[in-house]
Amino acid sequence: MxxxxxxxxxxxxxxxxxxxxxxxxxxxxxxxxxxxxxxxxxxxxxxxxxxxxxxxxxxxxxxxxxxxxxxxxxxxxxxxxxxxxxxxxxxxxxxxxxxxxxxxxxxxxDWSGFDESGFAETLPRMASEARRAHPGVRLPSTGRVFDSLVPAILEQKVTTIEARHAWRYLARKFGTPAPGPAPEGMRIPPGPHALRRIGSWDWHAARVDLSRRTTILRAAESAAGIDRLGALRLEEDPGRRLQGIPGIGPWTTAEVLQRTHGDPDSVSVGDYHLAAYVGYALTGRKTDDAGMLDLLRPWSGHRQRVVRMIGLSGFRKPAFGPRLAPEDHRGR
The missing domain is CATH 3.30.530 (Alpha-D-Glucose-1,6-Bisphosphate; Chain A, domain 4)
Structure with a gap:
């Protein structure tokens, strides 16, 4: 209740x-x-x-x-x-x-279809064991599309370290203090008007390249329409409308809908690590996006749930070679 x-x-x-x-x-x-x-x-x-x-x-x-x-x-x-x-x-x-x-x-x-015995028996062992270990996990639905879109754009084609730095820099410098007794340093993220006022030097200091900056500013111009997508049901395909904005593709859309609509089936196609991770988890071998989608096809309708359970299983794929070095855009 x-x-x-x-x-x-x-x-x-x-x-x-x-x-x-x-x-x-x-x-x-x-x-x-x-x-x-x-x-x-x-x-x-x-x-x-x-x-x-x-x-x-x-x-x-x-x-x-x-x-x-x-x-x-x-x-x-x-x-x-x-x-x-x-x-x-x-x-x-x-x-x-x-x-x-x-x-x-x-x-x-609603996890009832995923937990139904006939479906659960088809799951890979690590996913079913993770579900038994984490029966209280749910997929959130914030409904706030623009709020989820900006950090997702910042994560496009860069390392996690780079994306996190950009988000912290922009939120701390251009956000506003959180009201009430929120922990010290917490901020309200910058809205579309604040983002449009950010100067080029601060985008450089945040290490945000021109492509991601341009996409964020395009989104800021359409923020009211973007936020209305939060009221749409998944069957109404809010992702298709979101991809009407240049610079927003399937990966960004999936990352947004997983958070704003609790989409149980969206898969982040185009992710730098995800396809290889799923491939190693399910077959012991690296695969690409097409191979990942093929592996997840038996659980269509719940593919994001399967991915979440694999992540919660604690599985780690083999690591090869050095990490990508963060790029510095400040001199560009």
Missing amino acids: TVPPTPARSGPAARADAEAEWDVAGHYALGSTLSVLQRGAHDPCARVGDSLAWLCFGTEAGPASLRLSAVPRPAAAPGCPSTTVRIQGWGPGARLAVASAPALLGERD
Whole structure:
């Protein structure tokens, strides 16, 4: 049951601007569910732990800081776990942020088809074992397409180190302080207007090349339309519309929809590591995108769930050669 968000009561024990609770029947893992929303250990806009998370973002009503804490409840019967997630919001956008929190936490995500015995028996062993070890994982649906799009563009064709640096630099310098008692240093990410005002030197300092910068600025010009895609169902193909913006292709779209719509089937085709990772995990050999899609075809409809379970299994592919060196765009 979801309790509608209400203005917080006055007094020392209730300082939030809005709050609610979400009761979850069955297993629930807050940290594993929300970890995909955090861009590295030092993300200024998200801090996700096993049972406590802070997310800071803008809403139509203004900025909001969201505190999410998961508390297991006593089991009503043996083998029947349940969890209550306390949702607290601060800032002008607190009520909207709190109202959207259950979907963000994975309320709409349905694993029943994946867990059905006939389907589960077809899964690779590492995926089925990971699912047994992580029964509380869900796919989040933030609904905030532009917010997910900018960091995904920053991750295009660069190392993770480079992308994380760019996101931290832009969020810290051009974001705004998070409202309420958010941890020190947390920021509201820069919105489309702030991004359009960033000068060329700061793009260089963030080590963002001209191609990614141009794509972000194109997206900023269409931000209102992009955010309306968050209200579309997956069957309405929001990804096709997103790819109408030059510079946004299948990889970026998949990375966005995994977070904004909890897409259980999207696969990040074009990823530098993913195809080889899946290939080694399922066959012991490296493969390409076409080979990865062929390997995942038996689980169509749940391919992203399979990829998530392989990741949670702890599998690591063999490492060959040195890491890519970060590029420095500041002198260009």
